[in-house]
Amino acid sequence: MRDHPHEGAAAPGEHGSTDGVPTGVRPAGGSPAEIPEVWYGSATNRFQWLLAAIGAACLALGVDLAVNSTWTSGLAPLVMAVVGCVAAGLLVLFGTLAFVHVAVRVDDDCLEVRCGHLGVPRRRIPLDAVVGADFAPRVTPRHWGGWGYRWRPEQGTAVVVRRGEAMVLRLGDGRTFTVTVDDAEGAVRCVRERLRLRRPASTA
Numbered sequence: 001m002r003d004h005p006h007e008g009a010a011a012p013g014e015h016g017s018t019d020g021v022p023t024g025v026r027p028a029g030g031s032p033a034e035i036p037e038v039w040y041g042s043a044t045n046r047f048q049w050l051l052a053a054i055g056a057a058c059l060a061l062g063v064d065l066a067v068n069s070t071w072t073s074g075l076a077p078l079v080m081a082v083v084g085c086v087a088a089g090l091l092v093l094f095g096t097l098a099f100v101h102v103a104v105r106v107d108d109d110c111l112e113v114r115c116g117h118l119g120v121p122r123r124r125i126p127l128d129a130v131v132g133a134d135f136a137p138r139v140t141p142r143h144w145g146g147w148g149y150r151w152r153p154e155q156g157t158a159v160v161v162r163r164g165e166a167m168v169l170r171l172g173d174g175r176t177f178t179v180t181v182d183d184a185e186g187a188v189r190c191v192r193e194r195l196r197l198r199r200p201a202s203t204a
Contacts, residue, residue: 034189035189035190035193035194036190037107037108038105038106038107039104039105039106039107039186039187039190040103040104040105041103041104041181041182041183041184041186041187042101042102042103042104042181042182043101043102043161043162043164043180043181043182044100044101044102044161044162045099045100045101045147045161045162058085058086058088061085063086066082099115099116099147099148099149099159099160099161100116100117100161101115101116101117101161102114102115102159102161102179102180102181103119104167104179104181104187106187106190106191106194108127108194109126109127110124110125110126110127111124111125111127111130111169111191112124112125113125113159113179115149115159115161121149123157123159123177125169125171125177127191127194127195127198128198129171129172129173130169130170130171130172130191130195131170131171131172131195132169132170132192132195133167133168133169133170133187133188133191133192133195134167134168134170134188135165135166135167135168135184135185135188136165136166136167136168136178136184137165138163138164138165139158139160139163139164139165139166139178139180140160140163141160141163143160144158144160144178146160147160147161148160148161155175155176155178156171156175156176156177156178157175157176157177157178158177158178158179159178159179159180160178160180161180162180163180164180165180165181165182165183165184165185166178166179166180166181166184167179167181167184167187167188167191169191
């Protein structure tokens, strides 16, 4: 009969909730080998492409009015219509394309969030300014007053590109920073491990 030295040992993450992390999630205090040197995550909202198409249509209408219009009621109304369509189109395009996609990067020094495929707007938070990280299983635009880069005086800031799981950073000034990202639990584990490794150096 062969021996099974590991038989009956509890698998990582089977010991219930730890520091707010749901059951089944490996706690932040696990082996550093389990934490990647650099953690990458992202989230995408394809619905935003529909809104971007509406913005493009407004922009195209403004250009068409400027080039092909036979407006006979005067120049001022035509200019106002063209400017209105172009401005609305550009605002909708930027407001949607910037938040179709979000990319999150966590390394030894900071967490960086880049919005859209151009990476703008961008937020960089040094880990020295972070006191904790939590997993939020469900964040919706209603919590923050809409999609995109949001700010609420009693909460802090957030990047919300879709409904669902998110990572919530607790900052040293008492505010929070929330970002919707796939595998938010993995991001929380990574940040917690980084903070755990930094504490001995900061208290030495």
